Amino acid sequence: MVTLYIHGFASCGLGAKARAFRDYYASKNKKIFAPSLSYNPNLAIDTLEQFIKLHNKEVNLIGSSLGGYYATYLANKYDLKAVLINPAVKSTKLLKESIGMQVNYCDLSKFEWNEIHVNELKKYDVKEPKKENFFLLLQKGDEVLDYKDALEKFNGAKIALEEGGNHSFEGIERYFEEIEEFFSRK
Secondary structure (H helix, E strand, O other), X not given: OEEEEEOOOOOOOOOHHHHHXXXXXXXXXXXXXXXXXXXXXXXXXXXXXXXHHHOOOOEEEEEEOHHHHHHHHHHHHHOOOEEEEOOOOOHHHHHHOOOEEEEOOOOOOEEEEOHXXXXXXXXXXXXXXXXXXXXXXXXXXXXXXXXXXXXXXXXXXXXXXXXXXXXXXXXXXXXXXXHHHHHHOO
């Protein structure tokens, strides 16, 4: 089994959370991949689906923010387990506000986010996720997303909700063992 980490909007596979997960998995001698994905939703999903198919669907997903939105779609489509970290449940609404030139946090490259990209996101929305396949990590102090949206959509899933924190999810390392337990349950 391999784990696939999916980063958020305007981020990359070299961000702080991706590095923390890579270090943890390396210490356990387990495989994790955290690719840098295109900002274009169709290209990002295509890359992720190719990875899942290449690994015969023997994949666990970890998605942060927009990566959580993508992980929800992929987990439902391929019946995979997914850990969602402050997921962008209403990404089309949120990212409509981001139309224009954007900067990638990792390499400071610029890209244009437009209405076409927002419309592409719509087809990856999952109305009724298979709640047993999900473990959500939410912090109430998220300055970007309203954690209540995720609570509502994933009511019945395994959820860890913390006071304070931020969108990056402070102290994610505290959950590494619990994430592994979740993935190991059939």
